[in-house]
Every structure is written in structure tokens, then in C-alpha cells.
Amino acid sequence: MSKLELEIKHLTSADLSAVLELDQICFGGLWTLEGYQRELDSPNSDLLGLFSGVSVVRLLGISCFWSILDEAHITILAVHPQYHRQGFGQALLYSVLKNACRRGLERATLEVRASNSAAISLYEKFGFKIAGRRRRYYKDDEDALILWLGNLQQPQFQKTLYDWDIIIRDRLTKAS
Structure with a gap:
């Protein structure tokens, strides 16, 4: 079986139809096209997608958080039901927390x-x-x-992120 060739990246307007489809599958239509576009346009929002270059379903998962003062408020974390229990939720949550740390946020x-x-x-x-x-x-x-979750900028949490990075990279490279 071939690898899924996974990548987590910031979503763009070109991804919105796939995002709406995944939102419908996971949440029954939580956000509208306009709602997702607002997230893309906002400098205080990080909207990420987990993509596969080879699976039938191209967008496997989405996550979003808002930067509010020194806090990351996670608004969405979803993985396509066909891809549950493969570590993709972990990968998305790791990416959210890593981006929150890069923004200098203290808690989530x-x-x-x-x-x-x-x-x-x-x-x-x-x-x-x-x-x-x-x-x-x-x-x-x-x-x-x-x-x-507090103390995102503390050394012990940075070590936790580093440990998760190793676990997730290993898991995603083995995904098939």
C-alpha cells in the first residue's frame, strides 16, 4: 500500500470547498463559507489543513485557533471519520500548539x-x-x-512539544 504523503499547512481560499465538505461530514455544517473566509482573512486566526497527496480524500483534517491576547483558543479540530485512530488528530493538535508557541502565546x-x-x-x-x-x-x-493548558512558553512544555514532534513524525511516515 502506498504512503499517504501527508502535509500540514495553512489553508487558503482555494481549499475552502474541501474545508466545507469536511466540516459537513464532521460537524453537520458548523461554519459557513463566509465564516471560513473570515478565518483566512484574520491575522488572529490560524486555519490549518492535513492534506494527503494520494488518498481519495485529499483534506483529511482541519484545525483552527484564535490568538486572543496571550491565549490560543482552539475553535476546531477535526479528522475525516475514515481516518480516525491514525494519529492525525495528534498531528493537528501538535501543529496548533507549535504555531501558538511561535506566536508567543502562553496558554491554550x-x-x-x-x-x-x-x-x-x-x-x-x-x-x-x-x-x-x-x-x-x-x-x-x-x-x-x-x-x-498553560505554560506554553516554559522549557518543560517546549520539551513536551519536541517529544511529540518525534512521535508524530514517526507515526505519519508509517501511515499508509
């Missing part, structure tokens, strides 16, 4: 469905802690957990 936060144990487990692997709960946050009235 996000909301996640209280029932999404796979996502919560992923975030906890990177050191996120539960900071609170937003009652009936989602359209279907499900609660969201507020997750928090």
Missing part, C-alpha cells in the same frame, strides 16, 4: 463535548486539564467541558 483553551471521550483523551495526552463546564453549550443541549 477549548471547549469539547462532554461525551467526546476520544477527543478529551487526546487533549489530556498533551496536558490539557478540565477547567469547567458550559451547560447546554451545543445546539442539542449537550454540555461542553472547558479544557485549559
Whole structure:
């Protein structure tokens, strides 16, 4: 089986139809074309895509965060359902946190469905802690957990990122 030839890069307007398709599959239409275009146009937003040069599905995952003062607020992290459990969520989260560090941000936060144990487990692997709960946050009235990660600029977190870089590079080169 051939390699997926994976690459994580900043999305552009040319990627928006694929982004909307993935958004529909993963979220049922969370954001509109205009919403994604606003993210692309904003200097405070990082919108990343995980691309494959050879798979049938070209855009395998997306992530987005907003720079708010000294915080990275992660708004989206999604992997196409056909590609779950292959380390792609880890790769996207790593890239988000690496970009947040490059921007000089001190901490990261996000909301996640209280029932999404796979996502919560992923975030906890990177050191996120539960900071609170937003009652009936989602359209279907499900609660969201507020997750928090501090000390992004501290040496111990930089070492964690370095360790994840090795794990993710190894995993992605083995992906097929």
C-alpha cells in the first residue's frame, strides 16, 4: 500500500470547498463559507489543513485557533471519520500548539463535548486539564467541558512539544 504523503499547512481560499465538505461530514455544517473566509482573512486566526497527496480524500483534517491576547483558543479540530485512530488528530493538535508557541502565546483553551471521550483523551495526552463546564453549550443541549493548558512558553512544555514532534513524525511516515 502506498504512503499517504501527508502535509500540514495553512489553508487558503482555494481549499475552502474541501474545508466545507469536511466540516459537513464532521460537524453537520458548523461554519459557513463566509465564516471560513473570515478565518483566512484574520491575522488572529490560524486555519490549518492535513492534506494527503494520494488518498481519495485529499483534506483529511482541519484545525483552527484564535490568538486572543496571550491565549490560543482552539475553535476546531477535526479528522475525516475514515481516518480516525491514525494519529492525525495528534498531528493537528501538535501543529496548533507549535504555531501558538511561535506566536508567543502562553496558554491554550477549548471547549469539547462532554461525551467526546476520544477527543478529551487526546487533549489530556498533551496536558490539557478540565477547567469547567458550559451547560447546554451545543445546539442539542449537550454540555461542553472547558479544557485549559498553560505554560506554553516554559522549557518543560517546549520539551513536551519536541517529544511529540518525534512521535508524530514517526507515526505519519508509517501511515499508509
